[in-house]
Amino acid sequence: MYESFFHLTETPFSIAPNPHYLYMSQQHNEALAHLVYGVGRDGGFVLLTGEVGTGKTTVCRCFLEQIPKDTDVAFVLNPKLQVEELLATICDELSIPYIGDSISVKDYVDCINGFLLRQHSQGRHTVLIIDEAQNLSSDVLEQIRLLTNLETHEKKLLQIILLGQPELQDMFQQPELRQLSQRVTARFHLNALADEEVGPYVFHRLTVAGAVDPRAMFPAATIKRLFHISKGIPRIINLVCDRAMLGAYAKETRVVDTSILSNAAKEVLGYDVYSPTGKSPFFRNKWLPAAIGGGAGALIMIMVGLSYLYGLSGRDSIDTAAASPEPEIQTVSPPSIVSEPPPPPPSFNSTSVASPAAPLAVEDASGIEALSLAQAFQRAKHVQDAEAYQDLFAAWGIKYAPADNGSACRYADGLGLSCLSKLGSLGSIKHYGLPVIIRLFGAEGEERYVVIRYMDDRYADMYLGDSIQKVDLRDLDSYWRGHFSLLWKKPPSYHGPMHPGTIAPLSKWLAYHLDVWENNPTPSAGRSTYDTDLVERVKEFQRLVGESDDGVVGTGTLIQLSRRIDDSIPVLKVSGGDS
Missing domain, CATH: 3.90.70.10 (Cysteine proteinases)
Incomplete structure (x- = not known):
C-alpha cells in the first residue's frame, strides 16, 4: 500500500508474529533464554506470561526457529478445548495416528505415550506449546499435568511450554494446582517496552523492512508521543505506526510528525490513550464546553447585531457557521480498513461530473x-x-x-x-x-x-x-x-501469514489442497511443519499464479489456491473466462 512510497520492501508494522521483526530488548532476550533453558531441562513446565500485545507469541516463534532438529513440536493455538479435544489436537500436531472420534482418554494417552517412547529411543525430544494458556480449564490443566508423568527412569518424555496473560500466573497460585506449580522449571514475565526502547523498536522494524534512514521518518518528538500513546505495548505501537504511515502517504510526506501520529491513534484506538479519564481533554472539565458554547453564542449575537446595524451581507455565512456541527473523529471499522484521502475539489472543466447532461x-x-x-x-x-x-x-x-x-x-x-x-x-x-x-x-x-x-x-x-x-x-x-x-x-486454521519453518495447522490444510490442485489421486494432509518440501511446492504455485514466490502463505496465496479448487467459490469473470 504505502511501501513503495517509503521505499520499503514489505510492511514494517504488521501485527503478525513474524520472528524476523522481533526486537531483542534485554527482557526479550531473557524470555527467549528461559524458553531455551526450559527445553534443555528434563521435562516439566515453562511459563512465559505478559500483557496482551507484549510479544509472547513472537518470542515463541523465534524460539521455534532455533529449536534443535532432533525435537518434535506440537503447537496448540486454541486452548478452549475439552480433554479429549486437546489430546486429539496433540495427536494431530505430532502426526500420531488414531482411528475414530469416540476413542477414550486412555486410548489417546496410550497413543501419545507410545509415540514419546519411540522418539526417545531414537534420541529425539518432544515439546508441547500451548498459546493463550490462561483459557485452559481446570480439567484440561490436570490432564496436562498427568502427561508430564509419562517418563522413563532417566527423564520426562514431554516438555510443556505455556504462553499466557498475567492471570496464568495467578492460576498457578491456586491451592488445587499446587502440584502443577511445583513442576514449573522456568518462569518469565514479559513487560511493556521502556521509554528508551520504543525508538529502537520502531527503527529496528523499519530497517528490517528496508528503510534507509528510519530516524528521519519518525523524529524524536513523534517517538516520545508514541510512547505516551502506546505505553510501550508493541502491538499498539505497530497498529498506530502502520496507520500513521498510511496517513503520511495520503499527505505525500515521508515524515511522520506528531499531528499525523495523533490522528492515526484516534482512528485506531480512540481517546482512551490520551487521558487517564478515558475522555478527550476537551471534556475533562465539565464547565469548559458550556463556557465555550456560551461565549460562541454571545459572539454570534454581537456579529448578527453588527450586520444589521451596518448593512453587512454576511448574515447567511454567520448563520451557517453557527449551525455547523463540530467535526467528528471518525473511527475506521472493517471492512474499510484504510482512510481515504479527501475528495478533490470539483473541476468545472472535467467531463466526468455526474449530471443529467452527461452521456447516458x-x-x-x-x-x-x-x-x-x-x-x-x-x-x-x-x-x-x-x-x-x-x-x-x-x-x-x-x-x-x-x-x-x-x-x-x-x-x-x-x-x-x-x-x-x-x-x-x-x-x-x-x-x-x-x-x-x-x-x-x-x-x-x-x-x-x-x-x-x-x-x-x-x-x-x-x-x-x-x-x-x-x-x-x-x-x-x-x-x-x-x-x-x-x-x-478462509481456511479454518488460518491465523495470519505462515512463513517457512513455521509449525502451524495451516500447513496440513495447505499440503492437502496443493495435492488436490496437482491432481494427486490420494491427497494427504501431511505434518504440521511448514517444511522445505512444502515451501518449494508453494513457491512453484505462487510463480504459476502470479504471486510473489517468497514461500510466505498469506491472503493472496490462499485466495488463489482456494478459488482454483473449490467450485462453490464465485469467480470474477474476466474477458469471458476465469482469471
Whole structure:
C-alpha cells in the first residue's frame, strides 16, 4: 500500500508474529533464554506470561526457529478445548495416528505415550506449546499435568511450554494446582517496552523492512508521543505506526510528525490513550464546553447585531457557521480498513461530473448498449458499504440483511468467510479473481458502492439497484480511487501469514489442497511443519499464479489456491473466462 512510497520492501508494522521483526530488548532476550533453558531441562513446565500485545507469541516463534532438529513440536493455538479435544489436537500436531472420534482418554494417552517412547529411543525430544494458556480449564490443566508423568527412569518424555496473560500466573497460585506449580522449571514475565526502547523498536522494524534512514521518518518528538500513546505495548505501537504511515502517504510526506501520529491513534484506538479519564481533554472539565458554547453564542449575537446595524451581507455565512456541527473523529471499522484521502475539489472543466447532461450510454463494437459511468453513478443506490455487501453476499449465493445479521464481516466470519479491503488497480481486482465492491466518488465527494461480477478491458457488469448493468469503464479514474473490498473463503486454521519453518495447522490444510490442485489421486494432509518440501511446492504455485514466490502463505496465496479448487467459490469473470 504505502511501501513503495517509503521505499520499503514489505510492511514494517504488521501485527503478525513474524520472528524476523522481533526486537531483542534485554527482557526479550531473557524470555527467549528461559524458553531455551526450559527445553534443555528434563521435562516439566515453562511459563512465559505478559500483557496482551507484549510479544509472547513472537518470542515463541523465534524460539521455534532455533529449536534443535532432533525435537518434535506440537503447537496448540486454541486452548478452549475439552480433554479429549486437546489430546486429539496433540495427536494431530505430532502426526500420531488414531482411528475414530469416540476413542477414550486412555486410548489417546496410550497413543501419545507410545509415540514419546519411540522418539526417545531414537534420541529425539518432544515439546508441547500451548498459546493463550490462561483459557485452559481446570480439567484440561490436570490432564496436562498427568502427561508430564509419562517418563522413563532417566527423564520426562514431554516438555510443556505455556504462553499466557498475567492471570496464568495467578492460576498457578491456586491451592488445587499446587502440584502443577511445583513442576514449573522456568518462569518469565514479559513487560511493556521502556521509554528508551520504543525508538529502537520502531527503527529496528523499519530497517528490517528496508528503510534507509528510519530516524528521519519518525523524529524524536513523534517517538516520545508514541510512547505516551502506546505505553510501550508493541502491538499498539505497530497498529498506530502502520496507520500513521498510511496517513503520511495520503499527505505525500515521508515524515511522520506528531499531528499525523495523533490522528492515526484516534482512528485506531480512540481517546482512551490520551487521558487517564478515558475522555478527550476537551471534556475533562465539565464547565469548559458550556463556557465555550456560551461565549460562541454571545459572539454570534454581537456579529448578527453588527450586520444589521451596518448593512453587512454576511448574515447567511454567520448563520451557517453557527449551525455547523463540530467535526467528528471518525473511527475506521472493517471492512474499510484504510482512510481515504479527501475528495478533490470539483473541476468545472472535467467531463466526468455526474449530471443529467452527461452521456447516458455508449455502444460497444458488438452493438450492446452500455451505461456511462456518469449514468451508472446516478443509478447506484448504495451509499454505505453495508448495503453493497447485500449484493456481494448474493454473488456467493448467501442472503444478508444488515438490520438482521449485523456487521457484514462478523456475519461472514460465522460462515467461514472473511472480509478483505485493499487499495489497488483494475489489474489487482482481476488478479484476485473474486467479485468485489468498489467505492465511487462523485464530483462533490458523495460516495456510492457497487458490486462487480464481470470485467474486461473496457466494460464491467455492475449491480445497480435491482438489476445488473453493463458499464463503460473509460472514465473510471474520475470516480474511483482504487479502494475495493471482497469476501474470500478462509481456511479454518488460518491465523495470519505462515512463513517457512513455521509449525502451524495451516500447513496440513495447505499440503492437502496443493495435492488436490496437482491432481494427486490420494491427497494427504501431511505434518504440521511448514517444511522445505512444502515451501518449494508453494513457491512453484505462487510463480504459476502470479504471486510473489517468497514461500510466505498469506491472503493472496490462499485466495488463489482456494478459488482454483473449490467450485462453490464465485469467480470474477474476466474477458469471458476465469482469471
